[in-house]
Amino acid sequence: MTTSALELITVAPWQRVWTGDDSVAVAERDALGTTARVAVWPPEDLAVACAATDDVLSALDLQASRFRADSELSWLHAAGGGLFLLGDGLAEALGVALAAARWTGGLVDPTVGDALIALGYDRDFAAIESVRGEPSAAPVPAPGWRLVRLDGPLLQLPAGVRLDLGATAKGLGSDRAVWAVLAATGQVGGVLVSLGGDIAVGGTPPRDGWPITVAEEPAQAGSPRSQLVRLACGAVATSSVTCRRWRRGGTVLHHIVDPRTGRPADGPWQTVSAAAATCADANAAATAAIVAGPQAEDWLTAAGLPARLVGHDGEVRCLGGWPTASGYPLPTTPVSHVYTGAWIPRGRR
Amino acid sequence: MDAERGYHDGRVPLPGSGDDDRAGQIPTRRDGIRQARRMTNWTAAALIVGTGAAAVALAHQALPAAGSAAGTAASAGTSAGRTGTSAGQAGTNTQGASGPQVTHSVATTTASGVTVTTTTRTVNGKTVVTQVRHAPAHADD
Numbered sequence: 001m002t003t004s005a006l007e008l009i010t011v012a013p014w015q016r017v018w019t020g021d022d023s024v025a026v027a028e029r030d031a032l033g034t035t036a037r038v039a040v041w042p043p044e045d046l047a048v049a050c051a052a053t054d055d056v057l058s059a060l061d062l063q064a065s066r067f068r069a070d071s072e073l074s075w076l077h078a079a080g081g082g083l084f085l086l087g088d089g090l091a092e093a094l095g096v097a098l099a100a101a102r103w104t105g106g107l108v109d110p111t112v113g114d115a116l117i118a119l120g121y122d123r124d125f126a127a128i129e130s131v132r133g134e135p136s137a138a139p140v141p142a143p144g145w146r147l148v149r150l151d152g153p154l155l156q157l158p159a160g161v162r163l164d165l166g167a168t169a170k171g172l173g174s175d176r177a178v179w180a181v182l183a184a185t186g187q188v189g190g191v192l193v194s195l196g197g198d199i200a201v202g203g204t205p206p207r208d209g210w211p212i213t214v215a216e217e218p219a220q221a222g223s224p225r226s227q228l229v230r231l232a233c234g235a236v237a238t239s240s241v242t243c244r245r246w247r248r249g250g251t252v253l254h255h256i257v258d259p260r261t262g263r264p265a266d267g268p269w270q271t272v273s274a275a276a277a278t279c280a281d282a283n284a285a286a287t288a289a290i291v292a293g294p295q296a297e298d299w300l301t302a303a304g305l306p307a308r309l310v311g312h313d314g315e316v317r318c319l320g321g322w323p324t325a326s327g328y329p330l331p332t333t334p335v336s337h338v339y340t341g342a343w344i345p346r347g348r349r
Numbered sequence: 350m351d352a353e354r355g356y357h358d359g360r361v362p363l364p365g366s367g368d369d370d371r372a373g374q375i376p377t378r379r380d381g382i383r384q385a386r387r388m389t390n391w392t393a394a395a396l397i398v399g400t401g402a403a404a405v406a407l408a409h410q411a412l413p414a415a416g417s418a419a420g421t422a423a424s425a426g427t428s429a430g431r432t433g434t435s436a437g438q439a440g441t442n443t444q445g446a447s448g449p450q451v452t453h454s455v456a457t458t459t460a461s462g463v464t465v466t467t468t469t470r471t472v473n474g475k476t477v478v479t480q481v482r483h484a485p486a487h488a489d490d
Binding site for chain 2: 021023024037039041189190192194197198199204206207208210211212213214215216226236237238240241242273
């Protein structure tokens, strides 16, 4: 979506969602090109939780959107490289993205901006023409996250390097929203925030944890191929090549790019769900596993993360204590890799 | 003679101790029964108190066994009953130290579905609302 000075982005209203339990309140709205969902108990905290989430999402969009001309990230790109003093929000977002790149050995890399543009993902996904006859441009491997120097809020960005924080931004948004809701509600009760299926929870969970469906696509929830898990703390996120696909010159493309080649990842796993201490960790790990391809199991095992991998043939592999049957809790580790390796503005936590 | 005064065990009451009143009384069968009854009452009281305390303790442990303690369920990796605290409030089936019982799924972790992007433009003083809807996935492959 290309914006102009006259364009205003409206905030979609929250819609109450009835899930079958009176003891929690759930609401949903469109946000960041996907769906945001908030679940909270006690139910009377819903309005406060939604307002806190709105603030977080609006701020994140204005900081890190690649598709808004008025975002801080777009301003960096327009400046064409140099030395910048970032706002706290973008500094944290970029710090988390760089820490994720370091943790995953570059499997997720925030310098894939030009690679995505070359593939045709150059605007808000909803505005992409899904089928076009001409092929995409030649693939552009990522220049590499090590070229980007971030010292606190001070950024040195080489000219020609275009950033995309998609591998960590939704997870970061869910984490931020959970922290904001807990602060707004006085740490009473519990909250779950989902951004496009990347879920963080905080506070006191329901007994046995928050019931969460694991599915490859939103429409698949409730099907026999889905699984119910329970999450008491931490986060769970899913990355998949089954959504956000488009066609160029007869070739189907998707949004998870291998930074090493600039092409869509083409490994044996089409969907990976991972549980971790935070949603940014889980988000990065799930995407890294898709990109890692045949090495995904080794990488996830070394990282010590519970994960569920679904192959293109439908085969499901569960690692690191991920339950094989429905109804069981997800084990999560207490240690975050991306926040401990990132600069966090004072007072953010 | 002691035997004549009833001091069978050789004890002699001190003056003014009150036992003087009993002086000359011989412990009868009735005294024995009274003492036995007193012992029985104390034993019964102790049993009642002990039983009550045990019942309270058992009830306190039994409640949270139905659910898991906050924050510990995920790290344990099993689903069987965990200990914890729970204090259900009158009139609700929720709250207390642990959260409510939630049985239905509240969210789905999945690939990012794309929904609707709504934009509002101001053109020549008029507000133009545009909605762009995208199908979740292309089924052409």
